[in-house]
Amino acid sequence: MSDQPDHEEHLSPIETARLWMSVPPVSHAAQVLDFDLRNREHLGPWNPPRPTPLDSIEAWQARLLTDRQRAREGTAFHWRLRPKGDRDGPVLGTLSLTRIERGPLERASLGASVDRGQQGLGLVQEAAEALLDHAANVLQLRFVEAGHAPQNLRSASTLRRLGFVPYGYARDYLHVGGRLQDHVLLQYDLRPLRRS
Numbered sequence: 001m002s003d004q005p006d007h008e009e010h011l012s013p014i015e016t017a018r019l020w021m022s023v024p025p026v027s028h029a030a031q032v033l034d035f036d037l038r039n040r041e042h043l044g045p046w047n048p049p050r051p052t053p054l055d056s057i058e059a060w061q062a063r064l065l066t067d068r069q070r071a072r073e074g075t076a077f078h079w080r081l082r083p084k085g086d087r088d089g090p091v092l093g094t095l096s097l098t099r100i101e102r103g104p105l106e107r108a109s110l111g112a113s114v115d116r117g118q119q120g121l122g123l124v125q126e127a128a129e130a131l132l133d134h135a136a137n138v139l140q141l142r143f144v145e146a147g148h149a150p151q152n153l154r155s156a157s158t159l160r161r162l163g164f165v166p167y168g169y170a171r172d173y174l175h176v177g178g179r180l181q182d183h184v185l186l187q188y189d190l191r192p193l194r195r196s
């Protein structure tokens with residue numbers, strides 16, 4: 001499968017001190033599948049239901065193609081994190097900005113995950129700081145929202161450390177891990193990050 005004419009181009013690349021992230025080419029489906037399989041148990045409790053199983057390279061090729069279309073439209077971005085200097089290397093995690101809205105809201109929703117063995121190194125914080133800067137200055141958004149299940153303490157501390165501010169608590173908010181779960185809702189005001 002290919003999404004010619006630029007199927008080998010990395011979209012929306014962002015570099016940090018230790019990481020390089022992009023919306024990858026469709027040809028990177030094998031590395032993304034590998035991340036998914038390695039982390040099924042770790043991420044299962046926080047994953048939304050999947051309408052189609054993502055168990056094969058072909059399934060991930062189709063999914064990456066959709067990710068690339070959405071990135072080009074500017075409606076959602078699914079970045080895959082790699083070690084800096086190794087653009088074809090193993091996927092270490094994912095960050096996403098989805099449900100991007102323009103007009104009066106100018107907002108997006110943040111999602112994040114990191115390989116089970118790479119937690120506790122500050123990688124998501126490092127990547128998310130760069131991504132918030134990108135959201136403010138490249139995507140020209142005004143705020144980013146995030147949420148976490150009350151028992152997801154790692155996510156809670158990452159979001160608080162980044163500077164997200166809680167604004168609500170929603171019961172039975174999101175279908176993740178096979179059931180509806182309450183969520184703490186948080187917001188990050190991007191305006192102080194804007195350079196112009």
Ligand SMILES: CC(C)(COP(=O)(O)OP(=O)(O)OC[C@H]1O[C@@H](n2cnc3c(N)ncnc32)[C@H](O)[C@@H]1OP(=O)(O)O)[C@@H](O)C(=O)NCCC(=O)NCCS
Pocket residue numbers: 042043046111112113114115118119120121122123124125126147148149152154155157158161
């Ligand atoms: C939530 C999740 C993304 C956090 O990932 P993470 O990489 O551990 O988060 P951070 O980047 O904020 O790292 C924080 C940890 O790194 C440590 N750290 C080490 N070096 C650091 C550095 N240079 N800078 C910052 N923190 C550093 C911090 O002390 C902290 O340790 P602690 O968790 O023991 O307190 C991860 O646990 C995950 O994938 N969970 C499953 C999916 C999930 O819950 N997603 C969110 C759904 S809402």
